Amino acid sequence: MRDLATEFEAERRRLLAVANRMLGSRSEAEDAVQETWLRYAGALADPTARAEIRDLSAWLTTTCARICLDVLRSARVRREAYPGQWLPEPVVSPLDAKPPTDGYAPDPAERAVRTDQVGTAIRVMLERLAPEQRVALVLHDVFAVPFAGIADVLGTTEAAARQLASRARRAVTAADAPRHTADPAEQRRVLEAFVAATESGELDQLLRVLAPDVILLGDSGGHFPAARRPVVGADAVGRFILGLFGRAGRYGQRVTSRPVLVDGVLGLQMETVHSDGRPIRLVVAFAVHEARITGVFNQLNPEKLGDVPPLGDDDGWPPRL
Known part of the structure; x- marks a missing residue:
């Protein structure tokens, strides 16, 4: 043994x-x-x-x-x-963390769904897939498993496994999928603009950072109030975000934060206090494309944040990007 x-x-x-x-x-x-x-x-x-x-x-x-x-x-x-919207558990790591490479597909063209590179957006899109499609896509595009092996897992033919992966690939890159193509430097510039806009409280300034078709999803697991449906469109998302920060200010709640990698993409880890006195921990992931935010993913379900270390005394708002 x-x-x-x-x-x-x-x-x-x-x-x-x-x-x-x-x-x-x-x-x-x-x-x-x-x-x-x-x-x-x-x-x-x-x-x-x-x-x-x-x-x-x-x-x-x-x-x-x-x-x-x-x-x-x-x-x-x-x-x-599930109560409300469902988001995957975020993989949160320090800014200087390097993504693991063990076992991944060697060809960058085949890593369209490698979650430590492309962030939370693709993990959300994976939820759209049938189980068989998800297994085929992840095994092939992320871990370079041959279709013969995938067929063995699924109990089907090699041709059918290939078709499942192809259909899944089209689904996660559909026109309505939040796009994320930004390199780390662009992610930082956009997030700095986002923080400045929320600090200003000006909707027009925030709209310049948000893509017209931006989508916001929030997962509280029923522990805190959260939108039960996706918030879609720059105006709606902008007003929702400013409303969140406005409520914190009205209740005199201190917001602390620090920049982190969320599924390998620049994001924010935040802490504040709910109006009823309960502490709130929040991990915010972003998708960025052509210098604008296309997706905002708020994870505040405490059951999914158990492995995230608490913020320190040096962390505050606005975050030091």
Whole structure:
């Protein structure tokens, strides 16, 4: 068992990346990886059975993907009953963090859904996909799994797996998808303009930062008031954002913040106090295209922010970008 555990631990980080990108939930991803371990230990404790596995990494990936597929199919029902809008758990890291590279597709053209590069927007779009489409797209475009292996996971043909990935790719790049193409320098310039506009309280100034078709989504998990439907359009989103900051000011609430990477893209981590005295922690992710914000994603469900470290005494508002 010691040898089995050593082999598995060498693959754990990659398996967790696979599961997290498929499920959008770190806790569910960790459960999927643990179930993968249990199946691995049960199936391969027999040395004879172990000898039949020529590619352990591929076997573990296939097993983990099948578990994730089952979770995705059942999650559809759970998320339909979710209070309000649903956003994935954000992966928050310091500004100087470098994205992991283990196990990813080597060709940049095939990394359209690599979440540590393209941010929360693509993770939100993944939620539109059928479970089979999501599995096919993530395995192929993110982790470079051949379509023959994906067909094995899905119990279908290689041609059908290829078609599932193709349809999924079209869906996540549809015209109504929030676009994110900005490099880090452009992200910083746009976020600085956004902060300055919210500080001014002037709607016209904020509208210059927002794309005409910008979309705002907020996930509170029912813990705090939040828009139950997406807010769409620059005017509506701008008024919504200024209203949030205006309410904080009216109640004399101190807002603290710091810039962070949210799913690999520049965003904000914030803390304030609700009007009823409850502390609020908030992670804001952005999508930026052609010097304007196309998507704002507010995660304030405390159940999804448990791994995010608290702000320090040196953090304040406006954030030091």
